[in-house]
Amino acid sequence: MRYLPHSEAERAEMLGVIGVDSIEALFGAVPEDLVAKRPLELPPHSPEYLVEAHMRQLAGRNHAAGDGPFFLGAGAYRHHVPASVDHLIQRSEWLTAYTPYQPEISQGTLQMLFEFQTQVARITGMEVANASLYDGSTGTAEAVLMARRLTRRSKVLLSGGLHPHYRDVVRGYLRDDDDLVCLSASPSGQGDLLDRIDEDTAAIVVQTPDFYGHLRDLKRAAEAVHAVGGLLIAVVTEVVSLGVLEAPGALGADIVVCEGQSIGNALNFGGPYVGLMATRQKFIRQMPGRICGETVDAQGKRGYVLTLSTREQHIRREKATSNICTNSGLCALAFSIHLSLLGAAGFTRLARLNHARACALADALEQIDGVELLNKTFFNEMTIRLDRPASGVVDALAQRGILAGVPASRLVPDDDQVNNLLILAATELTSDADIEALCAALKETLA
Structure with a gap:
């Protein structure tokens, strides 16, 4: 590519090669009212090293997850990702396409x-899984659409314990139609979910552990919805929990959707993440995205193929199960490598360590005046009620370098009953010193 021509002769030469008389003619297809009348208000160009220095200065203003005590969760979790994962995902065997x-x-x-x-099917207790979706929230919406196709019904019940972002994404997909019933996001339960099931119900969506950290009875939910011919969609935002909790498939779930970020993928200031979806063999034709299979070639050697790809890039749009046009391939690779490094025993040990750290956090929090632990059950995340709005407390602790959790009001802004609720998560990276620093600062702030 030639350098930007500054002289009139050079511009005329290039225009001649293109076959137009002027710059204006080159952009003649652009409507006149869309043509800029003055240069953009951008700073002049700078040398690369100055741009790098400026970007480092901006990055230095961030308070990253590893910079101090960290208790944020609510759908995105801080876990240790081995350096070997980053090395292996860059190998040419995986970057061929x-x-x-x-x-x-x-x-x-x-x-x-x-x-x-194979890994996703095993940890979810299901028979088949697809080759990833974008993330857990869009995966949930895809599962709802899939359940409607399978049952030929339209009514869907969303549990009050479903993550608010997931609920909003489903609403966006379904455009708030009257057959989508969103139960209130109650910190004490999932709403009157099972009482609302009827003969018109296509599916119910239940998250466990739920948004507030409670473990939910999937088996009872499955029995209730199956009695009327509907389906149970189980949602898991903290996939590490599947290392110790009974798999949703074993409890009767028909479709399982997970956010896989916790395995192999760092927080990355919000993404990208990876959606996991698994279901039963009999439902495979209605599963969105890709499904890869194993076969043999003409010489009898093992090979791999796209067994099913019912997406709109491969078949007619009206026949497609989804407009999901790609997958989170790199994030899925990181997930698969990390889980392979852990192995089954390591995955279970990681989950047990997460729960142990959360128990230590819960025990410490219950000793603080003005703090009430709401959870009777939890995995590595819990909700506490403070004696004042949680958002102000979080801001005060952030000034001390402690990221103390997510105020429920941040994600459920129109519900006064959650103003004093704070959601905290603990993982294998949460140390005793982190818990001590949090509790000491919380005592001072609440005193």
């Missing part, structure tokens, strides 16, 4: 996705 449009030359990518599907 962004997306497997030509499977015969994308064997590395397809093998990885096949292994990923």
Whole structure:
């Protein structure tokens, strides 16, 4: 590419090669009212090293998760990701293709996705899994649409314990139609979910652990919705919990959706993340996205193929199960490598360590005046009630370098009953010193 021509002769030469008489003619297809009348108000160009210095200065203003005691959760969790994960995801075997449009030359990518599907199916207790979705929230919306296709019904009940962002994404997909029933986000329960099930119900959506950290009875929910021919969609935002909790598939779930960020993927200031979806074999034709399979080639050697890809890029749009056009391939790869490094025993140990850290946090919090623990059950996340609005307390502790959790009012802004509620998470990275610093600062702030 030539340098930007400054002289009239150079501009005329380039225009001649293109075959136009002037710059104005080059952009003649742009409507006149959209043409800029003056230069953009941008700073002059700078040398690369000065831009790098400026960006480092801006980045230095961030308070990252590892910079101090950290108790944020609510759908995104801080876990240790081994350095080996970052090394392995850059190997050429996995970077042969962004997306497997030509499977015969994308064997590395397809093998990885096949292994990923196998892992997701095993940890969720389901029979089949797809080759990832974007994230847990859009995966939940896709599961709702899938359940409607399978049951040929339209009524869907969203539990009050479903993450508010997930609820809002489902609403966006369904455009708030009258057959979508969103129960209130109660900190004490999931609303009158089971009492609202009737013969018109296509599915109920239950999250466990839920938004407030409570563990939910999926088996009872499955029995209730199956009695009327509906489906149970189980949602898991903290996938590490599946290392110790009974798999949703074993409890009767028909479709399981998870946010897989906790395994192999750092917080990254909000993404990208990876959506997991698994279901029963009989529902496979209505599953969105891709499904990779194992086969043999003409020489009898093992190979991998796209067994199903009912997305609109591959078939007619009106026949597609989804307009999800790609997958979170790199994040899925990181998930698969990290889970492989852990192994089954390591995954269970990680989950037990998370729960132990959360128990230590809960015990410490219950000793503070003005703090009430709301959870009778939890995995690594819990909700406390303070004697004043939680948002102000969080702001005060943030000034001391402690990220003390997520005020429920931040995600449920129109409900006064949650103003004093604070959601905290503990993981394997939460130390005794972190818990001591949080509790000491909380005591001072509430005193």
